[in-house]
Amino acid sequence: MKKLLMATAAVALTAGTAFAGGHAKEVKLGVIMGFTGPIESLTPAMAAGAEVAMKEVTDSGLLLDAATVTPFRADSTCVDAAAATAAAERLLTSDKVNGIVGADCSGVTGAILSNVAVPNGAVMISPSATSPALTTAEDNGLFFRTSPSDARQGQVLADVLKERGFTSAAISYTNNDYGKGLADSIAAAFTAGGGEVTITSAHEDGKADYSAEVGALASAGGDILIVAGYVDQGGPGIIRAALDSGAFDTFALPDGMIGTALETNFGDEIEGSVGTVPGSDAADPSVVLDAVAATGADASGPYIGESYDAAALIMLAMQAANSKDPADYAGQIMNVANAPGEQIAAGELAKGLQILKDGGEIDYVGATAVELIEPGEAAGGYREIEIKGGKITTAQYR
Amino acid sequence: MDFLNALVALSNFVLIPAIAYGSQLALGALGVTLIYGILRFSNFAHGDTMAFGAMIAVLVTWGLQGMGVGLGPLPTALLALPVAILGCMALVLVTDRLVYKFYREQKAKPVILVIVSMGVMFIMNGVVRFIIGPNDQKFADGERFIISAREFKQLTGLREGLAIKTTQGITVVVAVIAVVLLFWFLNRTRTGKSMRAYSDNEDLALLSGINPERVVMYTWMIVAALATVAGVLYGLDKTFKPFVYFQLLLPIFASAIVGGLGNPLGAIAGGFVIAFSEVTITYAWKKVLTYLMPEGLEPSGLVQLLSTDYKFAVSFVILLIVLLFKPTGLFKGKAV
Numbered sequence: 001m002k003k004l005l006m007a008t009a010a011v012a013l014t015a016g017t018a019f020a021g022g023h024a025k026e027v028k029l030g031v032i033m034g035f036t037g038p039i040e041s042l043t044p045a046m047a048a049g050a051e052v053a054m055k056e057v058t059d060s061g062l063l064l065d066a067a068t069v070t071p072f073r074a075d076s077t078c079v080d081a082a083a084a085t086a087a088a089e090r091l092l093t094s095d096k097v098n099g100i101v102g103a104d105c106s107g108v109t110g111a112i113l114s115n116v117a118v119p120n121g122a123v124m125i126s127p128s129a130t131s132p133a134l135t136t137a138e139d140n141g142l143f144f145r146t147s148p149s150d151a152r153q154g155q156v157l158a159d160v161l162k163e164r165g166f167t168s169a170a171i172s173y174t175n176n177d178y179g180k181g182l183a184d185s186i187a188a189a190f191t192a193g194g195g196e197v198t199i200t201s202a203h204e205d206g207k208a209d210y211s212a213e214v215g216a217l218a219s220a221g222g223d224i225l226i227v228a229g230y231v232d233q234g235g236p237g238i239i240r241a242a243l244d245s246g247a248f249d250t251f252a253l254p255d256g257m258i259g260t261a262l263e264t265n266f267g268d269e270i271e272g273s274v275g276t277v278p279g280s281d282a283a284d285p286s287v288v289l290d291a292v293a294a295t296g297a298d299a300s301g302p303y304i305g306e307s308y309d310a311a312a313l314i315m316l317a318m319q320a321a322n323s324k325d326p327a328d329y330a331g332q333i334m335n336v337a338n339a340p341g342e343q344i345a346a347g348e349l350a351k352g353l354q355i356l357k358d359g360g361e362i363d364y365v366g367a368t369a370v371e372l373i374e375p376g377e378a379a380g381g382y383r384e385i386e387i388k389g390g391k392i393t394t395a396q397y398r
Numbered sequence: 399m400d401f402l403n404a405l406v407a408l409s410n411f412v413l414i415p416a417i418a419y420g421s422q423l424a425l426g427a428l429g430v431t432l433i434y435g436i437l438r439f440s441n442f443a444h445g446d447t448m449a450f451g452a453m454i455a456v457l458v459t460w461g462l463q464g465m466g467v468g469l470g471p472l473p474t475a476l477l478a479l480p481v482a483i484l485g486c487m488a489l490v491l492v493t494d495r496l497v498y499k500f501y502r503e504q505k506a507k508p509v510i511l512v513i514v515s516m517g518v519m520f521i522m523n524g525v526v527r528f529i530i531g532p533n534d535q536k537f538a539d540g541e542r543f544i545i546s547a548r549e550f551k552q553l554t555g556l557r558e559g560l561a562i563k564t565t566q567g568i569t570v571v572v573a574v575i576a577v578v579l580l581f582w583f584l585n586r587t588r589t590g591k592s593m594r595a596y597s598d599n600e601d602l603a604l605l606s607g608i609n610p611e612r613v614v615m616y617t618w619m620i621v622a623a624l625a626t627v628a629g630v631l632y633g634l635d636k637t638f639k640p641f642v643y644f645q646l647l648l649p650i651f652a653s654a655i656v657g658g659l660g661n662p663l664g665a666i667a668g669g670f671v672i673a674f675s676e677v678t679i680t681y682a683w684k685k686v687l688t689y690l691m692p693e694g695l696e697p698s699g700l701v702q703l704l705s706t707d708y709k710f711a712v713s714f715v716i717l718l719i720v721l722l723f724k725p726t727g728l729f730k731g732k733a734v
Contacts, residue, residue: 175707199682199700201706202705203706204707207642208632208637208642209636209637211411212676212677212680212681212706212709213706215411215412215677215680215682215706216681216682216702216706218411218685219407219411219681219682219683219684219685219686219702220682220685221685237637244547244563245410245547245559245561246546246547246550246551246559246560246561
C-alpha cells in the first residue's frame with residue numbers, strides 16, 4: 001500500500017513537472033500572508049485581491065508570450081519570523097516563484113526581506129507593512145510597498161496643523177509600537193516645520209481615569225492636543241478628561257482615532273478638531289472588491305486594493321522589462337507605478353499590458369491610486385477630516 | 399492675579415480630582431478596614447464587591463432611564479443606589495453563608511481566609527463580567543458640571559478655568575453622609591457597640607452575650623453598603639468597567655494599611671493621603687510654578703517628579719514606607 005502511494009506520488013510529481021515545463025512562459029507569484037495568526041480573518045480577502053489581478057492578467061493573454069500567472073500561497077503567520085522565513089524560502093527554492101506579494105505584518109516582512117529576498121535576489125511587494133523602520137531597511141532595490149509608512153502620516157498631520165495655524169502642540173500616544181512610532185513621526189515633522197511640541201507622553205489603554213495624564217498635558221500647554229490612540233480604547237478617555245478640565249478643546253486625530261464613536265461620544269464638543277485617515281478620491285477599488293467578494297472572501301476588510309496593486313505592479317513591471325527575472329524587472333516597478341504615461345485603473349490591466357507591449361508608458365493608478373516614492377513605498381493619499389457641526393467631514397484629500 | 403491663576407490651576411488639576419478620588423478610596427478602605435477589624439482577615443474580594451454593587455446600580459439606572467424616570471440635574475444612579483445596596487448585601491450574605499461560614503466554624507487562620515477571599519474575588523469578577531460584559535458602560539446622566547471651565551473663565555476673567563463636575567460634588571457629599579452615618583451607627587447604636595466589642599475582644603464579647611453570627615451579618619451588610627456606594631461613585635465620576643475595580647484594590651488596601659488596619663478614622667485619612675500623593679507626585683508643576691515664580695525664573699521643564707505611568711507605584715511606595723517605619727499605620731491600627 002505504502003509503495004503504491006509512493007509510486008502514485010512519484011508519477012504525479014513527474015507529470016506535474018512535465019506539465020509545468022510545457023509552458024515556456026509560466027509566471028509564478030508567491031503570496032505570503034498570515035493565513036494563521038492574529039490577522040487570519042483579513043488575509044483570505046487580501047490574497048484573493050492579489051489573485052484577482054493574476055487571473056485578470058492570465059485571462060488577457062497579453063503578459064509576455066501569453067503566459068499564465070499562477071499564485072502560490074504561503075503562511076507568514078504575521079508574528080513568527082522563523083516560520084515566515086522558512087515559508088518564503090520554500091516559495092523561492094522549491095516553488096521557484098518569480099516574485100512575492102507580501103508579506104503582511106511589518107515584523108515578518110522585515111525578516112523575510114533580510115533573510116530570504118535579499119540573499120536570493122527576489123522582488124517583494126508588501127500590501128500592508130506600514131512600519132517606518134522598513135523605509136531604511138537594506139533591500140538592494142528589491143522591496144516595495146503599496147501602503148504608506150506611518151512616518152508619512154506624521155508628515156501629513158503636521159502639514160495640516162501648520163496650515164491651520166497651530167504653532168504648539170502636546171502629544172498623548174497609546175503606549176505601543178503604533179502609538180510611539182506615530183507620535184515620534186508627528187513630533188519630528190511638526191518640529192521640522194517650525195512648530196513646538198510641548199510634551200510627548202504615553203497613556204495606557206483601558207484605564208478608568210485619565211485626569212492625571214491630562215493634568216501633565218495641560219501643564220505643558222499647547223494650541224492643540226494630538227491624540228495618537230485608538231477610538232475604542234484610551235483615546236476618548238483622554239479627550240473627555242481634557243474637555244472636562246478645560247485643558248484643550250481642539251484635537252488632532254490620526255487614523256486610529258477616526259470612527260463613528262467619535263461623533264456619538266463628543267459630537268460638537270470637539271468642533272474644529274482635525275484628523276487624517278488613509279484614503280484617496282483618485283481611484284475606485286470597487287472592481288477589485290466585487291471580484292474578491294465573488295470568490296467568497298469578506299471584501300469589507302482593509303488592504304485588499306493594496307494587495308491587488310502589489311500583484312499588478314509585479315506583472316506590469318515584468319511586461320515593461322519583457323522578462324520575468326527579478327533582476328530585470330525590479331527596476332521597472334517605479335516606472336510603471338508613476339507618471340508619465342497613460343493612467344491605468346483597476347480592472348484595466350489588459351490595456352496596460354498592451355500599451356507596454358507596444359513600447360508605450362503607463363502610470364498605474366490601480367485600486368488605491370498608487371504613487372511610489374523613494375525608496376519604493378506608497379506616497380500615501382490621506383483624507384483630511386474636520387469635525388464640523390458634530391460630524392466628521394472631509395476637508396480635502398492630500 | 400498670577401497667584402489666583404496658580405491657585406485655580408492647582409485646584410482644577412490637583413485639589414478637586416484628589417478630593418473626589420480620596421473620598422472614593424476612603425469609602426472603599428472603610429469596607430476593608432471593617433472586615434479586617436471585625437472578621438479579622440484582609441478581604442481581597444472587596445474590589446469586585448464594589449464592581450458587583452455598581453453593576454446592579456448600572457442595570458437599575460438603565461431600567462429607570464428606559465422608563466423615563468430621572469432626577470433632573472442629578473444622576474439617575476442615585477435613585478438606583480438603594481436597590482444596588484440591597485442586591486450587594488444579598489450577594490455578600492450568600493457568599494458568607496456558602497464560603498466564609500465554613501472556615502469561621504473551623505477557626506481557620508486569617509491567612510487561609512485571605513486566600514479564600516481571593517477565590518471569592520475571582521468568582522465575583524467572573525460573575526460581573528458574565529452579566530454585564532468586560533467593556534466600559536455609560537450610565538451617568540443629568541447635568542455634567544456644577545461649574546465648567548469655560549463658565550468659570552467668563553465669570554471671573556481669570557486665564558485659568560476651574561471645572562467642578564457634578565459627580566465630583568456628589569462624591570464628596572455622599573461620602574460625608576456615609577461616613578457620618580457609619581460613625582453614628584458604630585458609636586451610638588447597640589448593634590454598633592456590640593460590633594466594636596466583638597472587634598476589641600471576641601471572647602469577652604461572647605461571654606457578655608453578644609451573638610457572633612448577628613455581628614458578622616451586620617458587618618457584611620454595612621460593608622456591602624459602603625462598597626456599593628464607593629463603586630457607584632467611582633463609576634459615575636470615572637467610568638464603569640469591571641477590570642478597573644480589580645485594579646482599585648491596591649490603592650484601597652494601601653489606604654487602609656497606611657491609616658491603620660481596623661481603624662475607621664485611619665481608613666479615611668489613608669484614602670486622602672494616597673489620593674493626594676498619587677496626584678501631586680505625578681502632576682507636572684510647570685504651569686503653577688510659571689505663575690508663582692518671578693519673571694525669568696520660570697521652569698523650562700515640566701517639573702514632574704514621576705511620569706503618570708507610575709501612578710499605582712506611588713501607592714506601593716507609600717505602603718512600603720509606612721510598613722517599614724510605622725507598621726500599625728498612622729492611626730494605630732492592628733499590625734498586619
